[in-house]
Amino acid sequence: MEKTDWEKTVDNLLREGILRSPSVIKAMLAVPRKRFLPEDQRAYSAMDTPLPIGFGQTISAPHMVAIMNEALRLEVGQKVLEVGAGSGWHSATIAEIIAPKDAPRSEWGHVYTVEIVQSLAEIARKNIMNEGYGDRVTITYGDGSKGYPAKAPFDRVLVTAAAPRVPQPLVDQLKPEGIMLIPVGSVLLFQNLVKITKDSSGALKEENLGGVAFVPLTGEHGHKF
Ligand code: SAM
Numbered sequence: 001m002e003k004t005d006w007e008k009t010v011d012n013l014l015r016e017g018i019l020r021s022p023s024v025i026k027a028m029l030a031v032p033r034k035r036f037l038p039e040d041q042r043a044y045s046a047m048d049t050p051l052p053i054g055f056g057q058t059i060s061a062p063h064m065v066a067i068m069n070e071a072l073r074l075e076v077g078q079k080v081l082e083v084g085a086g087s088g089w090h091s092a093t094i095a096e097i098i099a100p101k102d103a104p105r106s107e108w109g110h111v112y113t114v115e116i117v118q119s120l121a122e123i124a125r126k127n128i129m130n131e132g133y134g135d136r137v138t139i140t141y142g143d144g145s146k147g148y149p150a151k152a153p154f155d156r157v158l159v160t161a162a163a164p165r166v167p168q169p170l171v172d173q174l175k176p177e178g179i180m181l182i183p184v185g186s187v188l189l190f191q192n193l194v195k196i197t198k199d200s201s202g203a204l205k206e207e208n209l210g211g212v213a214f215v216p217l218t219g220e221h222g223h224k225f
C-alpha cells in the first residue's frame with residue numbers, strides 16, 4: 001500500500017538517523033502532525049519545517065520533536081513538564097511514550113504542559129481532548145518559565161521556546177536522575193539546545209546538543225520586549 005505523506009516524513013527521519021528508538025518512532029507514527037494544525041496549514045503538515053499556528057507562534061518541525069524525544073530518554077511512567085504547549089502536538093507524542101495505551105493504566109506517566117497564550121492553551125486543550133489524550137496530558141494556561149510547582153518535581157522537563165538563560169525554577173523542579181532540554185540564546189539567532197542532567201546527588205551536568213531556532217520564551221524568566 002502507498003505510504004502516507006506522514007509515514008514518508010518519519011521514514012526520512014529514520015534514514016537521517018534522527019529517529020532511532022522504537023518507542024519514539026512508534027509515537028511519531030501514532031500522532032500525525034496534521035491533526036493538530038489549523039485548517040489552512042494542514043496541506044503542509046508533512047513538511048519538515050515549523051508551521052504557523054496563530055498568535056505569532058509555531059508548531060515545531062518534526063525533526064526537532066524527534067531530536068528532543070530521543071534526547072529525553074522517555075520511559076513509561078515518567079512525569080513530564082513541557083513549557084510551551086502550542087498546538088498540543090509535541091505533548092501527545094510524549095504521552096504515547098510515557099503512557100502508551102498498551103500499558104496498564106496504573107503504570108501510566110503524565111504530561112503537564114503550560115502555555116502562556118490563553119487562546120492557544122484553549123486550542124491545545126481541544127486538540128488533546130479530540131485526539132484522545134485527555135487522560136494523559138494536562139494543559140494549563142500560565143507562565144511556564146516559573147515551572148509548574150503544583151505537580152513538581154518532574155522526571156523530565158522540556159522547554160519549546162528559547163530562553164535568555166536557564167530558569168532556576170525549572171532546574172529546582174527537576175528530580176534527581178532527571179533530564180531537561182531547553183533552547184538557550186538570543187531571540188532570533190544563536191540559540192543552543194542545552195541538555196541538563198541532574199545526578200542522584202543533585203549535581204548538574206550541561207551539554208550543548210547544537211544550534212536551533214525557536215520562538216522566544218516570554219514570562220518572568222523569559223525575554224523582555
Ligand atoms: N510544543 C508546541 C507544539 O507541539 O505545538 C510548539 C511550541 S511553540 C514552538 C512555543 C510555545 O511556547 C508558544 O506557543 C508560546 O506561546 C509558548 N511560550 C512562550 N513563553 C512561554 C511561557 N513563559 N510559558 C508558557 N508558554 C510559553
